[in-house]
Amino acid sequence: MELQRQDSTSFVVRSKTLKLIFLGTITFFLLSAQADAPDRSFVMPMADFAKPIVLTSKQVDRQSFHSNSFVPSRLVIPSIDVDASIEAVGKDDxxxxxxxxxxNRVGWYQYGAKAGAxxxxxxxxxxxxxxxxxxxxxxxxLPIGEVVTLQRKNQVATYEVVSVIQYRLEQVPLASIFAATQAKRIQLITCAGPYDEKLGYRDRIVVTAHLIETK
Incomplete structure (x- = not known):
């Protein structure tokens, strides 16, 4: 009987010790968090446009999970009589x-997504x-709802135009156009507005179209 009481007492001591260690650990983390916390409440920084995230070709390949994605070789937009070959382009100087x-050709940004992806x-x-x-x-x-297709041999990705917007050059939403996104869309870009011999065209037109079908 005496031996049983000793075992019971030992168990209680061990239990209390473990509880104290646990409480001490929690207190340590709470105090550390308070020490690291700023003196004033966090305020989310704001910015007009972030710099574009340029992906490498390997990153694009890893992100192109769509089984029907492909490098486009032709762009067709019936309503404005566009039926043009596409060449891959990168960045200028x-x-x-x-x-x-x-x-008379269209440039496809090779560091962006593939057609259908x-x-x-x-x-x-x-x-x-x-x-x-x-x-x-x-x-x-281009009218809203117009169909735009990207093609390569027997592969076709069909998109529907959802917006046509003219921006001043300094207000073009580069982050929206070039950054990584979960959307499946194309961005068509050209110059617009008055022309200056030194500065070039003042504006840019950006057309956005969302993927509706690939085959």
């Missing part, structure tokens, strides 16, 4: 999205040149 040398499929084209209108001369006239 100052880090901006480059444009194709041929004014999750993300922004960014395409740019010229408004005009010294000889007259170029491939995107009528981009600003």
């Amino acid at each position: 100052v880090g901006r999205m480059d444009t194709p040398a041929d004014v 999750t993300g922004n499929v960014v395409l740019s084209g010229h408004l005009d040149d010294l000889n007259g209108p170029a491939i995107f001369s009528n981009l600003g006239q």
Whole structure:
């Protein structure tokens, strides 16, 4: 009987010791959190536009989970008579999205998403040149609901236009156009507005269309 009482007393002592260690640990973490906390309440910083997140080709491949995604080779927009070949473009000398040398071709930003994939499929084209209108001369006239297709051989990704907006150059929402996103959409870009010989075109037209079908 005496042996049983000793075992019972030992168990109670161990239980109390464990509880004290547990409470001490919790108190330590709470005090640490209070010590690290700022003196004033947190305020979310605000900014107009973040810098674009440029993804590498490998990152794009990892993010292109859609089984029907592909590198586009042709852009077709019936309502503005666009049926143009697409070439992959990167960045120019100052880090901006480059444009194709041929004014009748469309540039696909190779660091963005592929056709049909999750993300922004960014395409740019010229408004005009010294000889007259170029491939995107009528981009600003696209009606909402118009169908836009990206093609490669027997693969087709179909998009529906949801917005056509003209921005001043300094107000173009670069983050929305180039950053990673869970949406499946294309962004078509061209110049607009008055032209200055030194500064170029004042504005940009940005057309956004959402994916509705791939095959």
